[in-house]
Amino acid sequence: MLSEKDFIPSGYTHSADKANFKWSAPSNIALVKYWGKKDNQIPANPSVSFTLNNCKTITELSFEKRDNNSGFSFDLLFEGQPKESFRPKIEKFFERVGAYLPFLKNYHFTIDTQNTFPHSSGIASSASGMAALAMNLMSLEQLLNPDMTDDYFYKKASFLARLGSGSACRSVKGNVVEWGAHNDFLESSNLYGIAFPYVIHDNFKNYQDTILLVDKGEKQVSSTVGHGLMHGHPFAEQRFTQAHDNLSAIKSALESGNIEKFIAITESEALTLHAMMMTSSPYFILMKPNTLEIINRILAFRQETKAPVCFTLDAGANVHVLYPESVKEKVLEFIKNELVALCQNSQYICDSIGNGAEKY
Template sequence: MFTATDFIPKKYTSTIENGNFEWSAPSNIALVKYWGKKDNQIPANPSVSFTLNNCKTITKLGFEKRDISPEVSGPLNVTSFSFDLLFEGKPKEDFKPKIQKFLERIEVYLPFLKNYHFTIDTQNTFPHSSGIASSASGMAALAMNFMSLERALNPEMTNEYFYRKASFLARLGSGSACRSVKGNVVVWGNQANIGGSSDLFGVEFPHTIHANFKNYQDTILLVDKGEKQVSSTVGHDLMHNHPYAERRFAQAHENLDKLTAIFESGNLDEFIKVVESEALTLHAMMMTSMPYFILMKPNTLQIINAIWKFRNETQIPVCFTLDAGANVHVLYPENVSDKVLQFIQDELVVFCQNGQYICDQIGEGAIAL
């Protein structure tokens, strides 16, 4: 059983003065939702997600050893982190506090961080403020880069440890980021029938996945591209003392068990029931918290009703899921893509802000560039 202390390095066997790494990491969409957390980004319930392919963050990390005079402070007594942050090539000061907080959280696991000056240059393949969670892809990409530097300092590191620790670190930046590191279906959180599952990091779903779910499609309808109405941190905190929280956490375990069987059998009707119920439950928890929020927009409901009507009339296995916002993820098997995309263009685009939507599908996780 892994504990956080397993990720504290003993010593490094190599040195490196400067260089750079570059990784892309994708966003992901949860099927069983994580909502509610304990201290240190530990989830209150397990979750499982599809890793996306096209919606990703590309981050380049430049690093150089800091010139610290021993008589001033000594190389190990540096008190501050040193980094520049660029977003799409331009300085982005308002992102810096989040990176600063991330570095503070992970320093015990990466004790070299204060010895270097970093230049973090990041960009997304999807429009900024498109309502797609970029914290998951962004923190995962940054974690991969930091792990590449640690592997340069410790070349004996195994691949398994590299990816597991990257997921562990990403989680400390943004919980769902731990599901954006490796694998096309990822489980995060302790679950009895998922071997190796952990609250500390995401693991690749270890059981059989039916051919029905290979190359599964996700078309993201951008209903509202504005700033998030409720930050994730505030939203998760609403689960403390929530009247329905304990039953919700139990339901997540039950639904993950159901999905494990569904992934093996390929039963799309049952898949739709679990996934849509999970999406609506997430929003129900926010509507019944104190303070309470309605994050759907009228057009979100129009899209949901249109999907139900279309599925009922055509028997095409298309369904929706939602994150903590108004945008709709339309999920469907690859073999019905033509019909579903036609339906989206004919009936759903009208409900999207400026007619915008993004076509995506299941991907593999982070990639070194």
Template sequence: MVSANDFIPTHYSHSIENGNFSWSSPSNIALVKYWGKKESQIPANPSVSFTLNNCKTITKLAFAKKINTGNFSFNLLFEGKPKEDFKPKIQKFLERIEIYLPFLKDYHFTINTENTFPHSSGIASSASGMAALAMNLMSLEKALNPEMTEDYFYQKASFLARLGSGSACRSIKGKVVVWGNHKNIQGSSELFGVEFPNAIHENFKNFQDTILLVDKGTKQVSSSLGHNLMNGHPFAERRFEQAHENLDKLISIFESGNLEEFITIVESEALTLHAMMMTSIPYFILMKPNTLEIINAIWKFRNETKIPVCFTLDAGANVHVLYPQNVKVNVLQFIKDELVGYCQNGQYICDEIGMGSIDN
């Protein structure tokens, strides 16, 4: 079994003075939700997600050796402009990962990052952002240690990304990614995400995700605060058990291609996530009236047409509409006819399952 100590390097065989890398990493949408965590970004329950393709963060990392190696040194640009309010999160991330990347204080970094989707609006921007940064830092470590294997590279990138944002470990590699120990998923780990190792039916290949932007504003409650509310939550332990049970069910659903059972699990998970927030102390309602209007419209459309379309939600008001590629024309027409009016400024994003991070 892999431990955190396996990611602490003993030496580097090469040196490098300066250079730059660029990676894009996608967001992901959890089907079984991770909600609640222990120390060091360890999940309280396992989760599984679809990796997205179009909603991504593009991060360029420039680095140069410096003389004073006593402190972390970096500039942070978001969409080409300085972003001071992001810096504390990056500083904390670097502090967490220094033991695993001991060269960090040897360089001055310029981090230039941009999203293809609205930041802090219920699409996992921290996941894609931390994943992209982790990939860049791993590229630098690989330059220092060219003998590194590809498997180790991606596994450690996922491990590091997790220390920045838990769900970021699911944005590194693979179409369907599991994070957290689960007895029936070989290789699953609390430390990093792994590609779902079991069979996946054709029904789930090229699955579509149209994200309806109900509210593009900053989230009412941060994910970190939300996770902490599971500590002492009256329903927490049963929720963690339920996540294991639902992941077990998805193993057979992915193999059989049963879309009806898939819909039941995915929608139940979304509503359970929000139920946990509504029953915590303090409590939050992150859905907006238009979120509920969209959910009811999807249920009505599915009942009338028998088209296998469903919704899921992250910790926000936006709605992810999930459906197989072979019903794309019908579902997009339904979205244009009936759901766009519930979106802020009529905006939505068409996405689909992707492969993970890409070296630019």
């Protein structure tokens, strides 16, 4: 297990004047939720997520050596157009990772990024975006230090991504990623995510995630504010204990193929996340009427058909419908017939488990 000091380079053996790289990184959907964090993006509890396949950010990073190395120098493009509103977030990210990437001030960067999913669709674009940027920066560091191992490359990429957006550390690897110190995961760390280190049962191979876009508006509360509400929350300690217990239980379900147990934990985790928001001070109600209607219809459909379909939620109104590939046709028919009408502009996205970041 690597410490923070292990990510501070002692020096570089090579140099680079200019080059460009292109990486994609996917979003992810947490099964056991991380909610609440300590300083420096350290999670208050461990989490585990499915890495998505289709919902991803594609980022091209060009860089050129410069003489003036006072401050950071970069241009930002989103889908080919200048995007100055992203600047403060990237500036803050560079400040956080400066000690671990001491070359940052030596270059001028052009960061050109695009998403494969609709803007403001409620998909975690900060996770995919920060992970894709971290992969590109690690490609540059690898030019300066060609002897870097693949294991170190991916762990440091996840470490850097976390400093941009906590859940981004789970978007580097696939297809199931654990993040946060936990006794059942010997290599687990609060500093970076790790690929699920055990054999996953065939029941969960190529699992499907259909994302129902109930509300595409601006987030009611930012993730940073939401996590902060766990400080002093009356149920915080019980929640953190519950997350540790649920992570042990879902690990067992993923290994044994127990879909019933998987469903029970995943849905409980989704509702607990929203319960914590509804009982914080100030409180936030992030579900919409159609969110609840969709959940009730999924529960009724599962009871009637015995199809192993379940829901999960992020900190918003949209619903992720999770199900095995073996029932894909039946579930998609149900979604089209009963749930799509409850989505904003009838919009939904079909996705599945993916393999993590990819170099172009």
